[in-house]
Amino acid sequence: MAHVLMVGAGAHGHTHPHLPVIAELVARGHRVTYAIPAPFAEMVAATGATPLVHTSVLPDQGRGEQWPTDPVAGTALFLDEAVHTSPQIEAALGDDVPDVALYDIGGYPAIVLARRWGIPAVQLSPAMVAWDGFESDLADDLVYRRTPEYRAYLARFSAWLAEFGIDDEPEHLVGRPRRSIVEIPRALQPFADRVDQAIYTFVGPDLARRAAQEQWPEPARPLVLVSFGSAYHDHPDDFRVCAEAFGPLPWEVVLAVGPHVDLDALGELPPNVTAHRWVPQLGVLGRASAFVTHAGMGGCAEGLFQGVPMIAVPRAVDQFGNAAMLEELGVARTIPSEEITADRLREALRELTSSPDVAARLVEQREVIRRGGGAPAAADIVEAELAR
Numbered sequence: 001m002a003h004v005l006m007v008g009a010g011a012h013g014h015t016h017p018h019l020p021v022i023a024e025l026v027a028r029g030h031r032v033t034y035a036i037p038a039p040f041a042e043m044v045a046a047t048g049a050t051p052l053v054h055t056s057v058l059p060d061q062g063r064g065e066q067w068p069t070d071p072v073a074g075t076a077l078f079l080d081e082a083v084h085t086s087p088q089i090e091a092a093l094g095d096d097v098p099d100v101a102l103y104d105i106g107g108y109p110a111i112v113l114a115r116r117w118g119i120p121a122v123q124l125s126p127a128m129v130a131w132d133g134f135e136s137d138l139a140d141d142l143v144y145r146r147t148p149e150y151r152a153y154l155a156r157f158s159a160w161l162a163e164f165g166i167d168d169e170p171e172h173l174v175g176r177p178r179r180s181i182v183e184i185p186r187a188l189q190p191f192a193d194r195v196d197q198a199i200y201t202f203v204g205p206d207l208a209r210r211a212a213q214e215q216w217p218e219p220a221r222p223l224v225l226v227s228f229g230s231a232y233h234d235h236p237d238d239f240r241v242c243a244e245a246f247g248p249l250p251w252e253v254v255l256a257v258g259p260h261v262d263l264d265a266l267g268e269l270p271p272n273v274t275a276h277r278w279v280p281q282l283g284v285l286g287r288a289s290a291f292v293t294h295a296g297m298g299g300c301a302e303g304l305f306q307g308v309p310m311i312a313v314p315r316a317v318d319q320f321g322n323a324a325m326l327e328e329l330g331v332a333r334t335i336p337s338e339e340i341t342a343d344r345l346r347e348a349l350r351e352l353t354s355s356p357d358v359a360a361r362l363v364e365q366r367e368v369i370r371r372g373g374g375a376p377a378a379a380d381i382v383e384a385e386l387a388r
Helices: 016-027 038-045 071-093 108-117 148-162 170-175 208-213 236-246 281-285 297-306 319-329 342-354 356-370 374-387
Strands: 003-007 031-037 050-054 100-104 121-125 180-182 200-202 223-227 252-256 273-276 290-293 310-312 332-334
Touching: 003 016, 003 071, 003 108, 016 031, 016 038, 016 100, 016 121, 016 208, 016 374, 031 038, 031 071, 038 050, 050 071, 071 108, 071 148, 100 108, 100 374, 108 121, 108 170, 121 374, 148 170, 180 374, 208 281, 223 236, 223 281, 236 252, 236 273, 236 342, 252 281, 281 297, 290 297, 290 342, 297 319, 297 356, 310 319, 310 342, 319 332, 332 342, 342 356
Parallel strands: 003 031, 003 100, 031 050, 100 121, 121 180, 180 200, 223 252, 223 290, 252 273, 290 310, 310 332
Antiparallel strands: none
16 A cells, blocks of 8 residues: 655645545555645544644635735745645655655645655646646736746746756746646536546535535524634624615525624624524535535536535636536625625525526536546546555
8 A cells, every 4th residue: 555645735725625535545555645734633633644744824714814915926926835845744754764655736745745855746626737738828817927926936946946957948847747636526617528538527525425424413494504604704894784784584594604703793693694604504404405606616617516506606716617607507696795785685596596408507516526536436547546
C-alpha cells in the first residue's frame, strides 16, 4: 500500500469536497498524510488520514477573517500560503517521502515538492477547470491579468519556483495540471466538450455518505433554506430581505447565517423564520423545496444532488459563472446581489416551485449527479498513477 500526501487549503470549499476521496483511499489500505491548518485537522482525521498540521496565512474564518474580493489579492493568497507552508511540510515529512502527491487547486506546495521528490502529482479540483480557448472566452473576466499588480504577482511566483529549480510559467503550472480529478458535476463545467479528457476526469461530488449522516426534521410545510456559504457571507441585509420576502408565506424559512453575522442586525424575525449559526446543509436540502444560495460550487452541487430549485445571489469569484450554469440547466433564477428585493425573491420562488419543467429538469440532474463515479472513481485514478 502507498503513502499518499494530500496538500489542502484552509477553506471549507477547498476541503469538504476532497474528504470522501481521502476516506476511500484510507479504506483501501493506503496511508494518507494530509497537510492542513489546525481548524480543519479534526475533519481530516475523521477520514482516517493523518493530519500534518501547519500554520497558515490564509484568512481564518473562525476568527471572522474574510477572503478578499479583489481577484489579484485572492489569487496571491495561495502563493503566500505556498511560500509559508512548503518548508513546514517538507520538514515534517523528513525522510518519509510519499509515493504520490494529491493537491487542492490552491495546494501549490504539492506541485513543487513532487518535482523535487520525483513522484506523480494529481490535482483534486473542487471548481471548474480550464478548457480549450478559455482565455479568449473569459477575456472580460480575466482583464485583471493585465494589471501591474498581477504582473508583480507572476514575477514573485516565478522567483519562488526558481528556488526549486522550476522554470515553468506560473499560470501554466497551476492552471494546466498534468492530471486532474474534477469533483464538480460535469453539468456545471463550462464548455465541458472542450475539456481535455486525457488530463481531466469528472468524477463529480461524492455526497451520498454525508447525506445519509446529516439529519433535519421533516417540516410541516414547504421549507426554504437561505445560505450564503462560508466565505463572502457577512451581509446581514441579505438575510433580512429574505426574512421579509418569505416571512408572510406559508413556508418554513431556515437562515444559515454563519458564525459572524450580528444576529441583532437581522431585527425581529417572523415566527416561521429561524436563524442558525450552522446547519447540516445537505440534510436540510433533503427536506427543502427551495434554496437561496450564493452559488458557490459546493452549494450548487448539493442543490442538484438533492433536486432542489435554487435562487442564486452571486457575489464573488466563480459564483457568477455557477449561477449562469444553473440557469442554463433550467433549475435556478439569478438575482444580482445589488438588486435583491423581497418582491424579486418571492417571484423567483413562485416561478421555480410552480413549474413542471423546472421539476422535471431537477429530477434529470439529480439522477445524473448520483450516477457519477465519486470517490471510488477518484481512488481508481490515484491507484492508476501509482501503478505507472
